[in-house]
Amino acid sequence: MQSRRILIAQGGGPTAVINQSLVGVVLAARGVRDVDLVYGARNGVRGIVNEDFLDLAQETSHNLELVANTPSSALGSTRDKPDLKYCQEIIQVLQSHQINHFFYIGGNDSSDTLRILSLEAEKLAFPLRCIHIPKTIDNDLVGNDHTPGFPSAARFVAQAFAGANLDNASLPGVYVGVVMGRHAGFLTAASALARKFSDDGPHLIYLPERSFVLEKFLADVKEVYQRLGRCVIAVSEGIHDESGTPIASLLAETIERDDHGNVQLSGNGALADLLCEEIKSKLHIKRVRGDTFGYLQRSFAGCVSDVDQREAREVGEKALQFAVQKAHNGTVAIKRSGSYSVNYELMALDVVAGKTRVMEDELIAASGTDVTEAFHQYLRPLLGSGMPDSFRLRAEAVAKLRNKAG
Amino acid sequence: MQSRRILIAQGGGPTAVINQSLVGVVLAARGVRDVDLVYGARNGVRGIVNEDFLDLAQETSHNLELVANTPSSALGSTRDKPDLKYCQEIIQVLQSHQINHFFYIGGNDSSDTLRILSLEAEKLAFPLRCIHIPKTIDNDLVGNDHTPGFPSAARFVAQAFAGANLDNASLPGVYVGVVMGRHAGFLTAASALARKFSDDGPHLIYLPERSFVLEKFLADVKEVYQRLGRCVIAVSEGIHDESGTPIASLLAETIERDDHGNVQLSGNGALADLLCEEIKSKLHIKRVRGDTFGYLQRSFAGCVSDVDQREAREVGEKALQFAVQKAHNGTVAIKRSGSYSVNYELMALDVVAGKTRVMEDELIAASGTDVTEAFHQYLRPLLGSGMPDSFRLRAEAVAKLRNKAG
Numbered sequence: 001m002q003s004r005r006i007l008i009a010q011g012g013g014p015t016a017v018i019n020q021s022l023v024g025v026v027l028a029a030r031g032v033r034d035v036d037l038v039y040g041a042r043n044g045v046r047g048i049v050n051e052d053f054l055d056l057a058q059e060t061s062h063n064l065e066l067v068a069n070t071p072s073s074a075l076g077s078t079r080d081k082p083d084l085k086y087c088q089e090i091i092q093v094l095q096s097h098q099i100n101h102f103f104y105i106g107g108n109d110s111s112d113t114l115r116i117l118s119l120e121a122e123k124l125a126f127p128l129r130c131i132h133i134p135k136t137i138d139n140d141l142v143g144n145d146h147t148p149g150f151p152s153a154a155r156f157v158a159q160a161f162a163g164a165n166l167d168n169a170s171l172p173g174v175y176v177g178v179v180m181g182r183h184a185g186f187l188t189a190a191s192a193l194a195r196k197f198s199d200d201g202p203h204l205i206y207l208p209e210r211s212f213v214l215e216k217f218l219a220d221v222k223e224v225y226q227r228l229g230r231c232v233i234a235v236s237e238g239i240h241d242e243s244g245t246p247i248a249s250l251l252a253e254t255i256e257r258d259d260h261g262n263v264q265l266s267g268n269g270a271l272a273d274l275l276c277e278e279i280k281s282k283l284h285i286k287r288v289r290g291d292t293f294g295y296l297q298r299s300f301a302g303c304v305s306d307v308d309q310r311e312a313r314e315v316g317e318k319a320l321q322f323a324v325q326k327a328h329n330g331t332v333a334i335k336r337s338g339s340y341s342v343n344y345e346l347m348a349l350d351v352v353a354g355k356t357r358v359m360e361d362e363l364i365a366a367s368g369t370d371v372t373e374a375f376h377q378y379l380r381p382l383l384g385s386g387m388p389d390s391f392r393l394r395a396e397a398v399a400k401l402r403n404k405a406g
Numbered sequence: 407m408q409s410r411r412i413l414i415a416q417g418g419g420p421t422a423v424i425n426q427s428l429v430g431v432v433l434a435a436r437g438v439r440d441v442d443l444v445y446g447a448r449n450g451v452r453g454i455v456n457e458d459f460l461d462l463a464q465e466t467s468h469n470l471e472l473v474a475n476t477p478s479s480a481l482g483s484t485r486d487k488p489d490l491k492y493c494q495e496i497i498q499v500l501q502s503h504q505i506n507h508f509f510y511i512g513g514n515d516s517s518d519t520l521r522i523l524s525l526e527a528e529k530l531a532f533p534l535r536c537i538h539i540p541k542t543i544d545n546d547l548v549g550n551d552h553t554p555g556f557p558s559a560a561r562f563v564a565q566a567f568a569g570a571n572l573d574n575a576s577l578p579g580v581y582v583g584v585v586m587g588r589h590a591g592f593l594t595a596a597s598a599l600a601r602k603f604s605d606d607g608p609h610l611i612y613l614p615e616r617s618f619v620l621e622k623f624l625a626d627v628k629e630v631y632q633r634l635g636r637c638v639i640a641v642s643e644g645i646h647d648e649s650g651t652p653i654a655s656l657l658a659e660t661i662e663r664d665d666h667g668n669v670q671l672s673g674n675g676a677l678a679d680l681l682c683e684e685i686k687s688k689l690h691i692k693r694v695r696g697d698t699f700g701y702l703q704r705s706f707a708g709c710v711s712d713v714d715q716r717e718a719r720e721v722g723e724k725a726l727q728f729a730v731q732k733a734h735n736g737t738v739a740i741k742r743s744g745s746y747s748v749n750y751e752l753m754a755l756d757v758v759a760g761k762t763r764v765m766e767d768e769l770i771a772a773s774g775t776d777v778t779e780a781f782h783q784y785l786r787p788l789l790g791s792g793m794p795d796s797f798r799l800r801a802e803a804v805a806k807l808r809n810k811a812g
Contacts, residue, residue, distance in 0.1 A: 054799060078577075175701070
């Protein structure tokens with residue numbers, strides 16, 4: 001076999017641990033004798049057509065370890081979703097540099113890019129090995145128990161709702177927190193792990209896996225508010241009516257779409273504000289507050305799951321091992337093997353490419369506004385060690401004296 | 407002297423460390439021989455007129471330590487700002503229970519309540535000792551180097567912008583983060599401590615201490631975007647035009663006001679969305695995203711400054727000591743005594759009551775869109791230990807080959 005010439009890139013939305021996977025590939029490649037070069041492409045596939053490469057052989061292992069612990073894509077990212085012509089350009093550049101291994105760290109769009117690329121390379125008889133390394137906070141890749149990046153984002157969401165619940169308990173009212181996730185509700189569902197005491201919020205959870213009916217929503221909020229005097233609500237940005245129309249877009253005056261035709265859901269507070277206005281005007285509750293977690297949930301510096309860090313590193317290392325040990329393209333998948341441990345497998349690219357996993361029915365409560373115990377068991381080990389805990393005063397109430405005295 | 411009967415309450419917006427102060431008083435009181443009882447009032451002054459007390463003598467010191475480390479007000483809080491009649495009701499209840507010490511943990515409104523209460527008690531010859539324990543994420547109490555709660559919120563803001571900057575660097579565009587602070591810009595200014603490399607964001611910081619001019623803002627953003635290809639902006643929710651009208655209220659269709667007549671600035675995403683729309687439409691930049699940090703910044707579970715924890719505990723303990731050692735009312739103030747160490751003083755209530763500190767001129771850069779080195783020196787030690795750090799790839803670019811080859 002000819003010597004290995006490796007290119008790595010990062011695509012799509014960044015995560016807290018995406019650099020772990022990058023560094024996993026780079027450090028593992030250093031231990032392989034027939035590796036000639038390891039390049040990184042700036043800004044995903046965009047950096048390939050621009051021939052914008054970094055020579056990662058120049059990186060010290062110490063700096064790589066520091067970069068691994070830095071959130072967001074160190075190589076830069078892109079939202080480009082290459083068509084056939086774009087993929088042909090990519091192949092031209094790879095041929096110029098005699099690159100024969102391409103590792104792409106990304107979500108379903110990135111795996112689909114690799115699928116197209118691998119077919120085109122085969123057609124041209126260009127010996128290119130394409131390995132997809134999973135990453136997405138949405139946790140929406142099929143064939144995976146979960147995806148790197150999701151556990152840390154889930155931890156942020158759980159910690160955020162733990163705090164929001166305590167804040168709401170001290171100054172009661174209604175609180176709406178809007179969480180990322182266009183089609184898959186996993187990240188919104190993670191809010192359930194904020195609860196400790198039986199009356200803790202979130203009291204209601206709205207997922208894109210279930211149709212959103214405004215009247216039902218208002219009735220749910222009213223019931224909780226009457227029972228507890230307060231209500232904490234987790235809402236996915238992707239909630240939609242029965243026709244599939246996003247609730248966010250029902251009110252947005254100008255709708256921004258990305259290159260994939262998707263409505264922009266994050267980066268504005270419209271959905272939270274809409275829901276708060278409905279609650280104020282229809283239920284006549286005065287203190288109603290809404291937060292859109294926005295970019296904080298995927299890029300907050302200093303909220304990371306150690307399990308996620310370890311696994312994101314391992315999928316990178318395994319990707320390199322699979323490339324060396326197996327003679328085909330593929331995507332590295334995480335399989336749960338114990339409670340809690342995982343194995344990694346190399347699956348065919350078209351198992352995940354362009355497909356979207358959503359929450360399985362057994363993870364969603366019959367009410368449609370909560371998760372099941374199975375979801376708790378699924379997510380709990382992923383959040384990692386050192387989760388903050390909350391405690392309450394337990395002292396008894398003092399007998400009233402004023403009326404007696406007065 | 408008669409035996410001491412102590413009541414503690416928490417007022418205003420909760421913080422990450424407000425329970426440290428509560429526990430500081432309670433545990434210190436356990437070491438004082440003539441303390442008869444230690445009660446906590448639920449929901450601030452509201453819980454006093456409702457005679458809604460907990461007997462804190464029943465708390466184990468172990469549970470108190472756990473509560474101290476739990477964010478948000480464990481006793482509950484209130485936005486009530488008592489008038490004279492309300493204060494007379496408070497005094498009636500205190501008299502019923504023969505309570506002769508009242509410790510109120512809160513901001514300038516809470517200290518003003520204590521001022522009114524102490525004058526009324528004096529008039530009635532009711533021997534009530536009123537001690538104010540400072541707390542506010544806004545850092546707007548005069549006479550204090552800084553206030554407990556601010557360092558942890560500032561840490562959240564710095565970590566949030568550190569992550570948002572990395573996210574923005576990987577997928578370039580304009581990012582607007584809106585931070586709490588009606589009159590004082592300290593918390594927004596804390597975003598400056600997110601920077602490490604010279605091109606790191608936030609690139610622009612807008613504080614309520616300076617009038618906001620939309621045309622100037624757009625010109626500032628345009629300049630940064632043309633220079634760096636991206637722009638990260640920190641904006642205080644309290645920015646206002648030259649007449650003092652909040653920018654947020656210029657666009658809000660329905661304005662909600664609290665009992666103090668203040669426009670509701672937090673709990674909706676209107677300001678961020680307004681600014682993003684202006685940037686998109688006037689500067690024709692496509693990728694513009696806005697986040698409103700909202701309640702996350704004051705209640706996120708798991709982002710706390712250890713310096714803040716320690717000091718919030720100490721102001722509680724000192725409050726109790728001052729009550730025992732000094733024969734007058736007052737507010738506990740934090741004074742910086744070294745780099746970095748603090749002392750505590752008991753100042754007269756009217757030094758802080760109802761007054762608002764804003765950022766001193768020497769902390770704000772001449773440009774009006776940044777802070778000075780003096781601000782960095784002021785804030786850096788408050789953020790505490792273990793701040794996340796960020797690192798970059800340092801490898802050199804690879805020479806382009808395609809044109810040569812083609």
